[in-house]
Amino acid sequence: MEQTWRWFGPPDAVQLSHIRQTGATGIVTALHHIPYGVVWSVQEIEKRKAEIAADPSLGLRWSVVESLPIHESIKIGEGDLTVLFDNYRQSLRNLAQCGITTVCYNFMPVVDWTRTELAHPLPGGGTALRFNLHEFAAFDCFMLKRSGAEAEYAPEVLARARTWFDRSSESDRSKLLANIMAGLPGAYDRYDIPGLRVVLDRYREIDAAALRENLARFLREVIPAAEEVGIRMCIHPDDPPRPLMGLPRIVSNENDLAFILGAVDAPANGLTLCSGSLGAGPTNDVPAIARRFASRIWFAHLRNVAKDPDGSFMEADHLGGDTDMVALVTVLLEEQKRRKDAGDPRWRIPMRPDHGHELLDDVGKPTHPGYPAIGRLKGLAELRGVMTAVSALRDLPL
Template identity: 55%
Template sequence: MKQTWRWFGPDDPVTLDHVKQAGATSIVTALHHLNDGRAWPDDEVLKRKALIEGNGLTWSVVESIIVHEDVKTRIGRYRELIDNYKASIRAVAKAGITTVCYNFMAITDWTRTDLDHRMPHGGTALRFDIVEFCAYDVFILKRPNAEADHPADRIEQAALRLESLSESDLARLERNLIEWVPAREFVYDRRSLNRMLDVYRELSDTGFRDNLFAFLGEIIPVAEEAGVKMAIHPDDPPFSLFGLPRVVRNAADIRALRQTVPSPSNGITLCTGSYGANPENDLVAMAKEFAPDIHFAHLRNVTKEADGSFHEAEHLEGDTDMVQVTLALMAEERRRREAGRPDWEIPMRPDHGHAIIDDIGKPVNPGYSCIGRLKGLAELRGIMRTIEALDLA
C-alpha cells in the first residue's frame, strides 16, 4: 500500500522532513487556511503541491474539502457551496490529486472526551468516555430532551461522575467536546452549539441521509469527469452525539451509499478506528466485502468497553485484527494490478498515534504526534513486508 502521512500544512509541528524520516512517501493534506466552503483557487492548490514536492514527497490524498453545514442541512447558501465544492474537486484534479477523503458528520468532527488519557506505558491516548459525555450533554449543556438519548443507569452514573469532576476537569471536557477539533476553521461555545442543534432538531437519520445522497448526486458526476475518487469517512464515533443524525456507521450504511449513487468515484475511506468503535462492525469482513470501493485507508485500533466507551489502542493491539485487514487490502491491490489498473495502489496512513517518548509535553495536534504515528507506520509496514515476502495476498 502507498504509505502516506497526514500533514496540517506549514504550521504543523510535524515537518515534512519528519514525514520522510518516518518512512512515508506521500502526503495527505488540505488547504486548511481556505477550508470554509469557498472554492479552492488553482494557484493555491499548485502552491501547496509545489511545497510538498519540493521536499521530496507527493501529495496523493486531499483530506478534506470541508462539507459546509448549509450543504448538510440544505438551507441557506447550500447551492453556492455545492458549486464551490465542485470547483475545488476540479482544482485538485487539475493538479493531479485524484483521491478526496471527506465526511458528512453533523456539526461535530471526530469527538473525544479525553485527549490525554494516561496509558500503562506512560504515554497518552485519545479516549471517549460515554459517561462523561452523558454528564456534559445532560447536566452541563442541558440540551433539551437529552435524557431521552441516554439510558437511566448511565444518567445516574453521569450524575455521580459529575460530583467527582473539578472545575478544570469540566473545562477540559467542554473544550474537548465542542471547542476543539483539528483543521476546523471555527469553534463552538454552548450558545452557538445549541443554535446549531436547533437547526438539526427536526432532521432525522432518514432526512440527513437523503441530504447526503442529494449532495453525492451532484458531486459524483463532477468527480467522474475529473477522474477523482471520493472516499467518505465514517462517523466518529459511529453513534449519535447530542441527538444528531448519523448515517455512515456500519456496513448497511455503506451498501445504501453505493446502491443509491453507484459509481467508481463514489467510494469509502476504511477507517478501522471509527468503524471499529461500533461493536456490530466486523472490520475484516468489511474490508473484504467493500474492497473494490475502498479508495483510502486509515489504519488504527480501538479497545471497546462494555458501556460504550473506548480508547485508541496501539496500532496492532485493540479489538481489530489489523493483520487480516491489511491482508484483505493487499489482496484487493493484487486484483486491481492484475486487472491492469494504473491506480492499483491503495493509499493508507497510520491514523492517530499515542503521545510517547519526546512527544510527551510537546505542542502537537492531539492524535497526530510524530513518534506515535511513526511507530504505528513501522508496525504496519512490517505486516505489509511480511505479506509481500510470503506472497500471502
C-alpha cells in the first residue's frame, strides 16, 4: 500500500521534512482556505502541488485530496443547488487536470468527527482522543437543551450526564463545547450554543431517509463527471457511527455502505475504509466489511478504538483496540494483488495512519487534535511491520 500522511498545509506544525522522516511518500491534504461550495481553481491546486514538491529531495507527492467538502445546502437539499453541483464538478475536473485523482469526502451533517476529550491521559504522560457518551449527553441535554434529547439516551447514561453537568464549572462546559467543535476538516465553522441551535434548526425536517436521498442525489450529480475524468471518489464513514444532536448519520454500517455504493454503481463511487470510524460501531465487523466492499476501496484510514459497553470509546494503539488489524491489512493486500493481476495501473491502495496518541516531545505542541507527529509515526511503523510480514507470508505485493 502507498504510505501517506495527512498534512494541513504550510501552517501545519508537522512539516513536510518531518513527514519524509516517517517513511511516508504520499501527502493527503486539501485547500482548507477555500470556502465550501467555491471552485478549486487549477492555479490554487498547482500552488499546493508546488509547495509539496518544493524540495525534490523529499520525494513527496500530493496523493489524495481530503477533503473536497460538500456544502451544507446539498446535505439539506435546500434551494437551487445548480451552482453548487456545477462548482463541485468543476473542482473535480481541475483536480484531474492537475493529476490528482483520489478524492475523499464525507456526508456528516454540521459536525465532523466528534470527541469529548482531546487529551485523555495515558500511562506515562501521553494523551489520546476519547468519546464519553455521558459527557456528550450532558452537552446535548443540559447545555444545548435540545428538545426530546433525554429520551434518546439510556437511563444510566442520562444519570451520569446529569451528575457531570451538576458538578461541572463554566470552564468545564466551555471546554466540552470546544472539544466537540474540534473535528477537522471539514467542519471549520465553530458554533456557540445559540449558533449551533440555529444550524441544527435547518435540519429539523431532515431524517435519515431524507439525508440518504440527498446523498444519492449528490452522487447522481457528480459521479458521472468523476468517471469521465478518472477521479475515484471515496466516501468517509461517520465518526462516530451514531446519530448526534438529533442529526441522522447514514454512513455508519455495512447496510449504509451497500446502499451508497449501489446508488450509483460505478467504480468512481467508492469508499474510504476508515477502521476507526467503523470500528466504533458495536456491531461492525471491520475486516468483513472491507472484504465485502474491497473492490471499491480507494483509500484507507488505519487506526483502532477500544469500546465501552455504554457506547463510549477511546482511540487505542494502532495494533490495539477491538479491530483485528492483521486481518484487515490482509484483506487490503489481497485486494491489491487482485487489482495488480487484473492489470490495474492504480492497483496500490493509499493508506495513512489515522490519528495518533500525543507522545513524548509532541505533548503540548500546537498540532491538530489527533494529528501529532510521534504518535502517528509509531502507528505507521507498526502498520508497516504488519504489511511487510503479511506480504512475505502470503506472497502479496506491498
